[in-house]
Amino acid sequence: MNPFPASDLIVGTVFLICVATTVAGALLAVLTGRIVRSVCGLALCCIGIAGLYYFLHSPFLALMEILVYIGAVCVTIVFAVMLAEPDEPAPDETRGAAILWSGVALLAGAAICWGLSRLGLQGKWPVPVAQVADSSVKSIGISLLTTYSMAFELISLVLFVAILGALATARTGRSK
Amino acid sequence: MNLLHLYGQVDIYLVIAAFLLAVGIYGLIRRRTLIGMLISGEIIFSAASLNLVALSRFHAPDPVAGQVFVLFIMGLAAAEVAIALSIIIAVYRNYRSIKANELADLNG
Secondary structure, three states: OOOOOHHHHHHHHHHHHHHHHHHHHHHHHHHOOEHHHHHHHHHHHHHHHHHHHHHOOOHHHHHHHHHHHHHHHHHHHHHHHHHOOOEOOOOOOOHHHHHHHHHHHHHHHHHHHHHHHHHHHHOOOOOOOOOOOOOOHHHHHHHHHOOOHHHHHHHHHHHHHHHHHHHHHHHOOOOO | OOHHHHHHOOHHHHHHHHHHHHHHHHHHHHOOEHHHHHHHHHHHHHHHHHHHHHHHHHHOOOHHHHHHHHHHHHHHHHHHHHHHHHHHHHHHHHHOOOEHHHOOOOOO
16 A cells, blocks of 8 residues: 555656656747747756656666756857857748748658657567666666777767867867 | 556657657758757757667666667767857858858858
8 A cells, every 4th residue: 555645646747747848848949939949948858858767767867968968068059159140030931931841841740750659659569578687877887887888988089089170160260 | 547657658758759859850841040950950869869768668678778878879969069069150150140041152
């Protein structure tokens, strides 16, 4: 017997709030006109996804999602918005063309969403016999430094080269 | 099937991931600036990550593999954002604009 019967209700409500945050953030990110609001939508979407990761028994990933996406990616995009153009320019296409392209994009998105949802919901996913490992931070760390150590090192190399490349690319034409 | 017990099954996560992918592709088609397209790309990355974590949580014998893979995806996304934003700033210096359809001439 559950000693605290309202806990199911609370957990389910928190999950629904996470789902709503993800969906609302994603819609805000692509539908608003101003780029700053779009970045805020991306941050909101990432908060929701971090909550979903928590419900998937991956608290470390939830932490990294907030740290990397909101703390690094969104802040970097805000810096770029301040250095470049703050606003989405006014549309230069005719009204008919805008409606046509919106319709095409909406149709493509709806088809992808419907098809993938149908595939995911109707697929016969295999049920594992037993889970061989738990998903704690300790086992993530162990597998990062044993099974995936090569990929781990290569990621650090990729980040190093990317930072050097970003510096070299953004530096050219500075004297103009 | 109760609305409050959706988090215990894989279905809702797959539907959310499909929705995020669709939203990202809609944004890639419709946004007119490079930064807007970059943000849509990040949403597509998130959709893929959510799919991987959900399937490895419910349908894989080793749930650590999916999480480690998503950590690598985050590292690559951070590298991609750094490169893309530096390119955007360099483009803005040369063209005074980041509209995607104005960047039409090559120089070589």
